[in-house]
Amino acid sequence: MNITLHKSKLENQKSAVIITGSKSESNRLLLLQALYPEFKLENVSNSDDSNLMTNALSSKSNVVDIHHAGTAMRFLTAYFSIQEGREVTLTGSKRMTERPIKILVEALQDLGAEISYVDNDGFPPIKITGKKLSNHKVSLKANVSSQYISALLLIASKLENGLELTLEGEITSVPYINMTLSLLDEIGVESSFVGNVITVKPNTKALTPKTLVVESDWSSASYYFSIAAISDIGTEITLSSYKENSLQGDSVLVEIYKHFGVTSTFNGNSITLKKEKASESTISLDLKNAPDIAQTIAVTCFALGMPCDLIGLHTLKIKETDRLVALKTEIEKLGGEVKITDKSLHLAPSTKIKELVPIATYNDHRMAMAFAPLALKTSLIIEHAAVVSKSYPTFWDDLKAIGFKITE
Known part of the structure; x- marks a missing residue:
């Protein structure tokens, strides 16, 4: 199943999503x-x-x-x-x-x-x-x-x-x-x-x-951090169920997305993301302790026209696909410029994103979900979109619920 993500705007500035356990x-x-x-x-x-x-x-x-x-x-x-x-x-x-x-x-x-x-x-x-x-x-x-x-x-x-x-x-x-x-x-x-x-x-x-009780999945939360970062100032997204003192390494998202102007506030078992200011001009990160969010961060930077240098990515080559090669291929199809080594990714700033580009997903759930937030900037096609069921089966329904326009 291929889907088209039409250029979208969140229906309202405050939305809420319940995410399955980690x-x-x-x-x-x-x-x-x-x-x-x-x-x-x-x-x-x-x-x-x-x-x-x-x-x-x-x-x-x-x-x-x-x-x-x-x-x-x-x-x-x-x-x-x-x-x-x-x-x-x-x-x-x-x-x-x-x-x-x-x-x-x-x-x-x-x-x-x-x-x-x-x-x-x-x-x-x-x-x-x-x-x-x-x-x-x-x-x-x-x-x-x-x-x-x-x-x-x-x-x-x-x-x-x-x-x-x-x-x-x-x-x-x-x-x-x-x-x-x-x-x-x-x-x-x-x-x-x-x-x-x-x-x-x-x-x-x-x-x-x-x-x-299993805490909800922080890797799945990463796509909403990306959506918040790409959205207008004032946008809020509340996610549950999350702990401030999480065992999950990807909870470093809270600190990383401050670079993109996104603040995170915990209230009981939920976390509210709010876009409060403009992003920084460039980003450099060592993701050796949280490699699963590299795709999300690279796409966030591309959407915002930000250059980035991501290192510590050596384990990405033996995932569902070689994620470094896959990222380079798909971002360049959209008009970006990417250089990779066997353990790093370097993204040049971009000014224009091509429309209705088909994004290959390589049997990799994270490729499908990481590129989805780009629909706030342009229309795009996600190939084999059902691959998200590997980690987050309700992902497309949850995006529709907060205002994304999606057709098969």
């Missing part, structure tokens, strides 16, 4: 709930990824297909490694078979896991035979995807001797690691993070039953 938090908590059924979850993400995670955890099949869900692939590799006596082949989409898994597999093998590759060395599909893992010390390069690290941490308390994980080199995506450790703490699993060493103690007792 995919990142939901997928971590779903795995922990599978290990510790004594606690309940509320406001779980309704995204494709979280639905796939739920179905995989309850599946009795010996073949589990997680399609495009990268987080699920990493987390389930670890989960099935400790399901004693169970044999599972874990597979996914064509793109998933091109996304590396070797670093995580080797770390699990060091702990004693039995995992082999079905086709290509280092890539899914993989065959896992679950067993008790008694080794407890492992090292990992610190600049790899934090999902590899979190996958190990999530199963650590069920390992016979717990886990001592040493991270080698400069650590990236620290907020995602801290999110995992905070969720472990919330359910009663003991851990520590000192220097470059993370320790998780083994847990043999039942945990205290409780209900955990």
